[in-house]
Amino acid sequence: MGAPPRRARLGLGAVVVLVLAALAVTVAIGVWRGATAPTEHVAGPTPTPGATVAAGRIYVHVDGQVRAPGLYVLPAGSRVVDAVASAGGFADKADRAAVNLARVVADGEQLVVPEKGAAPPAAGPATTGSAPAGGAATIDLNTADSAALEELPRIGPALAQRILEWRDANGRFTAVEDLLAVPGIGDKMLESLRPHVRVG
Known part of the structure; x- marks a missing residue:
């Protein structure tokens, strides 16, 4: 008379073991997927043109x-x-x-x-109004507006605005080398601009 209840208890225990095993497998799969999820590289080539840059x-x-x-x-x-x-x-x-x-x-x-031995950009006089090779007129840093500055090589709207802001805050440019005080302009950019600008 005591055998049937014992078999029932054994059957219930087996079900509990199977449920626990299934839960353990599910958790293990979730952990594995989290560990293998791709991470974003902040500094590196950006393969998608037009992507927005986060603040900072x-x-x-x-x-x-x-x-x-x-x-x-x-x-x-x-x-x-x-x-x-x-x-x-x-x-x-x-x-x-x-x-x-x-x-x-x-x-x-x-x-x-640049490459070693590469010819540097042709440099013109810093304070004269002579035109660079090719006959193009130079731009006077003290009278040029934003549109004129944007005609210069490697100068976009943002950098042109910085040049104007520097001129407003500090007065006239006294030499082409004063461009080094404008944020975003370094030695190499100065040399590329030198043949195209003057101080009048």
């Missing part, structure tokens, strides 16, 4: 003699050394002495690392 981040196009040229997203306030490092460091032919590693990079900037 900037786009920098690193080109020339670096190991991995491309478009990189960096924390705001990053310097040239950070941009070069994100692009894999200098290539073997890079002219390291031509790059100011301490300069702060700006959003939307194109940073070009």
Whole structure:
């Protein structure tokens, strides 16, 4: 008379064991999926043009003699050394002495690392009104408006506005070298601008 209840207890225990085993498998799958989920790389080439940058981040196009040229997203306030490092460091032919590693990079900037022995941009006189090679007229930094400044190489609306703001805050440019005081303009950009600008 005592055998049937014992079989019933054994059957209930087996069901409980099966339910616990199924729960354990479900939890293990969830943990595995979480561990293998992809993570976002903040500093690195951005493969999708048009993507928005989070606050506190900037786009920098690193080109020339670096190991991995491309478009990189960096924390705001990053310097040239950070941009070069994100692009894999200098290539073997890079002219390291031509790059100011301490300069702060700006959003939307194109940073070009030159090759050793490459001819530097033709430099014109800093304070004269002579035209550069090719006959194009130079732009007077003290009278140019935003539209005229944007005609200069590598100068976009944001950088043109910074030049105007510097002029408003500090008065007239006394030499082309004063452009180095404008945020976003470094030694290499100054040399590329020198043939195209003057101080009148």
